[in-house]
Amino acid sequence: MNFSIYEQSQKSDIIALYLATFSASESKQEGEQVARLVTDFLAEPYPSTDLYVFVATDEQRIVGAIVLSRLQFAHAKEVFLLSPVAVATDCQGQGIGQKLIQFGCDKLSEQKVSLVMTYGDINFYGKVGFSVVSEEIIQAPHNLSYPKGWLAKPVLDDEILPITGKPSCLKPLDNPQLW
Numbered sequence: 518m519n520f521s522i523y524e525q526s527q528k529s530d531i532i533a534l535y536l537a538t539f540s541a542s543e544s545k546q547e548g549e550q551v552a553r554l555v556t557d558f559l560a561e562p563y564p565s566t567d568l569y570v571f572v573a574t575d576e577q578r579i580v581g582a583i584v585l586s587r588l589q590f591a592h593a594k595e596v597f598l599l600s601p602v603a604v605a606t607d608c609q610g611q612g613i614g615q616k617l618i619q620f621g622c623d624k625l626s627e628q629k630v631s632l633v634m635t636y637g638d639i640n641f642y643g644k645v646g647f648s649v650v651s652e653e654i655i656q657a658p659h660n661l662s663y664p665k666g667w668l669a670k671p672v673l674d675d676e677i678l679p680i681t682g683k684p685s686c687l688k689p690l691d692n693p694q695l696w
Contacts (some may be wrong), residue, residue, distance in 0.1 A: 518613065519649040520620040523582070528559050531572065531581045538603040551601050557689035558584055566628070567687065569597075571621045573604070573613050580608040585625060585633065588658065588684040594631035594673075598686060602637075608667045616643045622672050631673045631681075636666050636696065646670045652681045658686040659696035 523531060535555045540548025558568060566587075573581030581604040588596040599621070604614040622645075623631055635642055636657070639649055645667040654677065657667055669677045685691070 518580075518616070518655055519574045520617055521572060521574070522624070523572045525580060527572060531559070531570070531582045532556055532580055534582055534605060535601065535603045538606060539601075540614060541606045551603075554601065554689050554695070555582075555584065558586065558687070561688065563687065569621065569624065571617060571624065573617045575608070578605075580605045581613045583614075583617055583621050585621055586687040586690065588634060588686055589684045590680050590684045593680045593682075593684075595625075595629055595679070596632045596684065597625055597630055598635070598690065599633050599635040600690065602635075605669075611667065614641075615645050618642075622670065623689045626672045629670065629673065632677065633670045635668050635670075636661070636663075637668065638641075639668060642668050648677070650677055656680075657696060658684050658691065659693040661696055 531556055532552050536548045536668055539551040569585040570621045571583050572579050583599060583602045585597045585599050590596060600616060615652035635647060647670040648665055651664055651671040652667060655669060671677055
């Protein structure tokens with residue numbers, strides 16, 4: 518299993534992975550929505566310091582992918598948002614997603630990113646060091662439909678410190694319906 522930053526030549530395989538994974542686990546509509554989100558991320562010419570996409574490959578096959586995009590606070594350290602995450606359905610339960618997330622967080626720590634946020638299931642993300650955080654401590658870019666899904670993982674520091682103000686996110690995630 519190899520973990521790396523994605524290459525432009527892998528774009529269609531990454532989008533297909535998200536479509537298949539979310540269609541199988543959620544619904545065809547959800548799969549299409551997440552695939553559009555990833556397509557939007559990969560289509561925009563973001564600075565390399567604002568967007569990271571990492572993949573897990575087994576030989577030549579992409580079996581996992583994660584997107585990490587900048588959350589911009591007015592007066593805060595470097596903060597990124599992990600979303601979305603996909604692992605091929607026939608490869609789930611093998612720790613690939615956990616290893617890929619840790620790989621991504623390690624790469625971000627090399628860039629002096631202090632905190633990674635995500636919006637998801639604590640039962641999964643807790644396995645890789647995320648914990649539930651109140652919006653009184655760190656606000657989300659939009660109102661959360663499931664506040665217990667707002668999660669944080671310190672990357673450089675040992676603790677989660679409060680951040681003042683509401684962040685902005687990159688355009689593909691700047692949609693209240695996603696939150």
